Amino acid sequence: MKILVPVKRVVDYNVKVRVKSDRSGVELSGVKMAINPFDEISVEEAVRLKEAGTATEVIAVSCGSAASQETLRTALAMGADRAILVETDAELQPLAVGKLLKAVAEREQPQLVICGKQAIDDDANQTGQILAALMGWGQATFASKVVVEGETLRVTREIDGGLETLELKLPAVVTSDLRLNEPRYATLPNIMKAKKKPLDVIPVADLGVDVAPRLRHTQYSEPPTRKAGIKVADVADLIAKLKNDAKVI
Amino acid sequence: MKVLVIAEHDNTKIAGATLNAVGAAQQFGAEVQVLVAGCDSAAAANEAAALAGVAGVVSVNAPYYRDQPVENLAVLVAGLVRNEGFTAVLAGGTSFGKNLAPRIAALLDVAPVSDVVSIAGVGRYVRPIYAGNVMVSVESDEPVQVLTVRTTAFAAASAGGAAAVREVVAGEDLAVSRLVGREISKSERPELATARIVVSGGRGLGSGDKYREVLEPLADRLGAALGASRAAVDAGYVPNDYQVGQTGKIVAPDLYVAVGISGAIQHLAGMKDSKVIVAINKDPDAPIFQVADFGLVGDLFETIPQLVDGLGANQ
Ligand SMILES: Cc1cc2nc3c(=O)[nH]c(=O)nc-3n(C[C@H](O)[C@H](O)[C@H](O)COP(=O)(O)OP(=O)(O)OC[C@H]3O[C@@H](n4cnc5c(N)ncnc54)[C@H](O)[C@@H]3O)c2cc1C
Secondary structure (H helix, E strand, C coil), rough: EEEEEEEEEEEECCCCCCCCCCCCCCCCCCEEEECCHHHHHHHHHHHHHHCCCCEEEEEEEEEECHHHHHHHHHHHHHHCCCEEECCCCCCCCCCHHHHHHHHHHHCCCCCCEEECCCCCCCCCCCCHHHHHHCCCCCEEEEEEEEECCCCCEEEEEEEEEEEEEEEEEEEEEECCHHHCCCCCCCHHHHHHHHHEEEEEEEEHHCCCCCCCCCCCEEECCCCCCCCCCCEECCHHHHHHHHHCCCCCC | EEEECCCCEEEEEEEHHHHHHHHHHHHHHHEEEEEEEEECHHHHHHHHCECCCCCCEEEECCCCCCCCCCCHHHHHHHHHHHHHCCEEEEECCCHHHHHHHHHHHHHCCCCCCCCCCCEEEEEEEEEHHHHHHHHEEEECCCCEEEEEECCHCCCCCCEEECCCEECCCCCCCCCCEEEEEEECCCCCCCCCHHCCCEEEECHHCCCCCCCCCCCHHHHHCCEEEEECHHHHCCCCCCCHEEEEECCCCCCCCEEEEEEECCHHHHCCCCCCCCEEEEECCCCCHHHHCCCCCHHHCCCCCHHHHHHHHHHHHHC
């Protein structure tokens, strides 16, 4: 079974981003970038399925600029076998990414695609669902457990009220939630080995997909910051403030 | 313009988030219909029909909608949009809505917009990105607007309507997924997403036993829902549905009490719109104090029992 794992290069989760002074976007120059944490979990899951003998090949794919090669190398260092960059400097929105991934899936014929449930930059939580729809495949989003049983997939999902377990026909799309696994750290020898693993670059134009943005992001702003509060002296003070000032209890 | 709100339900009752989605749909100032797709779902359909501002309920029943598999629902909704000329489709920004809306949009070849917090007109929205650290204004000319809406940002529709329920024929059964089972957490407490008061615990609690021993009496006193940080969920103190934050639940109660939670941006993303925030933490430099209206520096194992006693004595 081949597994395709889409990965995205995003601002590192520890960075507090700032809006540009002209409000045209988010300041990205000089900001630390990293693999989207949910995609890292997806790579880990795919590599584990390969280590267990369930998967035969793990292919990482990223859509974006040449800098995304770095993100793909991270996936290779974690254990992906090869990588594909669908290269463009243009802005890509989730619908376009879904279409590009469909084109890649049609070439590669994976049985399973494991995406992150959301990217921590746009927080859209859309790409896996879009890809599944375009392929006509089943989807299991927000996965916390994935088991392959022959031609079926058993996935436990985190839903608002608790957990839900689904059985899906393969091929299918899974999106990872935080508790699916704890990703490994790439070791230095594996980082070195990753440099020699194949990484194909496909120009976006070669896939014949219309990737023009459908949405316009007209203005970025920072949300109003909360007024600085106070420190209370002790529990009695806290109770008094909640009763008399805030009147919430 | 015609708006279709997708109801989230269990065939008997409509979920709270759907009431907020109906509230959001009314911002378009257009006709709002609600889809209730299920099996033997008349009770849920009637509840939807009784909501103020709902012009009609589209009811669809088939055994293969009982558990509402997303693949079947998406095909059904896309068909309804094409046949009946809906120009907007809305769902609450819950795990149900987030799972479904992008799939519908893809079938219609339109770009969906997630987690909308304000609607200024057709195709004019505001939504948070970067864990709520940035707000972005989005414009869309898509012929069908497909949105999920953040439930805390829109008032829930109230009862008081009397719309007609119309039964339409079921769509295709794709039969690509099957529900094996659900483990729904049961609690006597208010629902986390809509509670007026939330008491949340983090890694500072140290264990599931301590979490319950220390926080349950406080939640009992306050009539509060219980929540948690990711660290507390990952460590197994409480189930996943307790998690508040960027990737958990978004809450905006009147009072949020953060106990032994450091205040990572991913946690703040889920609670910083609360009206009053109280933080109890032994580290005076914990970032949670930057958003707290009232901060108490101290050991939670001493201060929370004192707080429980103090509240009891005063009531
Ligand atoms: C992609 C991604 C998504 C994430 N999504 C979420 C999310 O949705 N929600 C979320 O919460 N986190 C999320 N996180 C995790 C987040 O970054 C933090 O790791 C997490 O919130 C920390 O939880 P905590 O505050 O309980 O633990 P810690 O950061 O370890 O804080 C524990 C706090 O308890 C205090 N403490 C310890 N003992 C005591 C005591 N006896 N008395 C008083 N205080 C005490 C300490 O001073 C400390 O401040 C996400 C992270 C990533 C990378």
